[in-house]
Amino acid sequence: MGRNQLSRRDFLRTTAGAAGVTLAASPILLEPLLIAVSPRAHPPSDRLRFASIGVGIRGGELLRTALACPGTEIVAVCDLYDPRFTAAQEYAQKQLPTTKDYRAILDRKDIDFVIVATPDHWHAKIVQDACAAGKDVYCEKPMSHTVEDGFAMVEAAKKYNRIVQVGSQRRSSIVYGKAKELYDSGILGQVTAIEAILDRNTREGVGIWPVPPGASEQNIDWNMFLGNAPKRPFDAFRFFRWRSFWDYGEGVAGDLYIHLVTGYHYVAGITAPPSRATTVGGLFRWKEHREVPDVLWTLYEYPDLRVGVRSNMNNESPDSTTFYGTEGTLEIKNNVVTVYPQNIPSSPENYPLQSWPSDMRNEYLKQWHKAHPSPAPGDFRVVESAQAFTTPHGYDDSLNHMSNFLESVRSRRPPVEDTEFGNIAAITCHMANYAYLNKTIATWDADGRRVKG
Numbered sequence: 001m002g003r004n005q006l007s008r009r010d011f012l013r014t015t016a017g018a019a020g021v022t023l024a025a026s027p028i029l030l031e032p033l034l035i036a037v038s039p040r041a042h043p044p045s046d047r048l049r050f051a052s053i054g055v056g057i058r059g060g061e062l063l064r065t066a067l068a069c070p071g072t073e074i075v076a077v078c079d080l081y082d083p084r085f086t087a088a089q090e091y092a093q094k095q096l097p098t099t100k101d102y103r104a105i106l107d108r109k110d111i112d113f114v115i116v117a118t119p120d121h122w123h124a125k126i127v128q129d130a131c132a133a134g135k136d137v138y139c140e141k142p143m144s145h146t147v148e149d150g151f152a153m154v155e156a157a158k159k160y161n162r163i164v165q166v167g168s169q170r171r172s173s174i175v176y177g178k179a180k181e182l183y184d185s186g187i188l189g190q191v192t193a194i195e196a197i198l199d200r201n202t203r204e205g206v207g208i209w210p211v212p213p214g215a216s217e218q219n220i221d222w223n224m225f226l227g228n229a230p231k232r233p234f235d236a237f238r239f240f241r242w243r244s245f246w247d248y249g250e251g252v253a254g255d256l257y258i259h260l261v262t263g264y265h266y267v268a269g270i271t272a273p274p275s276r277a278t279t280v281g282g283l284f285r286w287k288e289h290r291e292v293p294d295v296l297w298t299l300y301e302y303p304d305l306r307v308g309v310r311s312n313m314n315n316e317s318p319d320s321t322t323f324y325g326t327e328g329t330l331e332i333k334n335n336v337v338t339v340y341p342q343n344i345p346s347s348p349e350n351y352p353l354q355s356w357p358s359d360m361r362n363e364y365l366k367q368w369h370k371a372h373p374s375p376a377p378g379d380f381r382v383v384e385s386a387q388a389f390t391t392p393h394g395y396d397d398s399l400n401h402m403s404n405f406l407e408s409v410r411s412r413r414p415p416v417e418d419t420e421f422g423n424i425a426a427i428t429c430h431m432a433n434y435a436y437l438n439k440t441i442a443t444w445d446a447d448g449r450r451v452k453g
């Protein structure tokens with residue numbers, strides 16, 4: 001057993017004396033997955049050549065992440081805004097062919113995979129076209145903009161036999177890996193409730209970003225940006241703050257819920273959308289150039305589990321996901337995973353017994369103690385302390401996620417976050433929005449593959 005593993009025996013440690021107090025121990029450092037940074041030699045013939053489609057904020061990050069993995073080479077970039085090309089070339093530290101039409105990238109025969117980090121309303125079309133053109137794909141989260149898009153993407157990955165990995169990096173995080181190991185060990189007992197929170201309280205966190213100086217139709221392909229969204233005149237706020245508008249994004253559900261949903265679906269092994277969702281929310285503060293709510297609060301019904309998910313853009317609590325079990329609570333807070341025992345000693349039900357006549361009560365207690373003999377002194381099975389695990393300084397789950405994708409591209413083994421998983425996580429977010437927008441309980445119709453009221 002490795003030093004990061006916690007057995008049920010450790011958890012329910014036998015100690016002499018009275019019931020233990022739950023103390024949070026110093027977190028144990030999790031071992032990083034070294035695969036992404038191992039200095040493996042990759043001859044040019046073995047290099048994976050890639051192009052980035054959408055090299056804005058996240059696309060730029062992913063470009064650097066892919067280049068940090070051994071054996072990769074960037075050969076082209078596609079974007080709709082000219083200055084992004086300069087920024088991408090600075091990251092790549094070389095001149096690169098550039099285009100505003102992703103189809104020119106897909107036509108090239110020397111490209112193994114593409115990274116798709118466009119606004120969400122473009123994911124489905126580009127991923128389907130990339131699969132048809134024989135490219136593997138790393139597609140940013142949320143996988144789909146609509147439920148129909150998601151199923152079309154699943155079909156395309158299957159039909160063209162491509163590796164398509166969705167970019168919710170929590171799926172490769174060592175923090176969530178540890179949480180899953182603990183969850184699967186049964187240490188929590190029966191888990192019937194989960195609560196997940198991802199808040200923001202700054203302009204930067206909410207996505208109220210400055211429009212770059214000089215941005216105009218002269219250096220932006222506005223028509224291409226619109227794609228299949230409704231036609232409208234050029235609007236720089238829509239282009240740079242697309243996540244605030246329903247035509248291009250899914251609001252905080254697609255932006256933030258998706259990370260929470262990915263995390264708890266993975267840890268709890270959930271493989272289907274919830275049966276029902278109900279949401280409250282509103283737009284209270286960040287009203288400038290924004291349609292989507294700044295508070296969203298959803299309750300989901302899964303077969304044996306209820307889940308509350310919340311994103312509040314007007315106050316910031318720590319990023320957390322908590323699993324409530326009959327024998328323990330598992331909390332993931334930022335990058336620390338802690339398991340807290342539920343120290344519930346066995347005792348007679350004294351509270352109602354007060355209302356019984358004394359002879360009835362005494363007889364009941366006599367029988368109860370006979371059935372539940374006290375443990376011998378020094379043999380009390382009590383819980384000693386909480387156990388916490390955390391990441392080494394500078395840990396980057398996106399690096400693990402990208403490296404897992406590259407391993408799949410090389411080995412042709414299924415990716416850690418395939419389109420089936422990404423589709424279910426995205427549908428879960430679409431259900432939250434459906435309930436909010438239609439002021440109804442959203443129901444998942446598995447046969448009809450649609451969300452209903």
Ligand SMILES: NC(=O)c1ccc[n+]([C@@H]2O[C@H](COP(=O)([O-])OP(=O)(O)OC[C@H]3O[C@@H](n4cnc5c(N)ncnc54)[C@H](O)[C@@H]3O)[C@@H](O)[C@H]2O)c1
Pocket residue numbers: 053054055056057058059078079080081084100102117118119120122140141142167168169224225227239240242254255
């Ligand atoms: N995994 C994460 O933690 C994470 C973080 C941020 C964003 N994201 C996701 O990454 C994606 C991009 O988000 P962002 O914040 O980088 O947005 P962004 O606006 O900064 O960048 C998007 C870029 O895509 C380009 N673009 C738009 N349509 C295009 C098209 N048809 N072809 C080529 N380029 C096109 C735009 O010109 C822009 O430069 C989104 O899906 C978002 O949800 C994921």
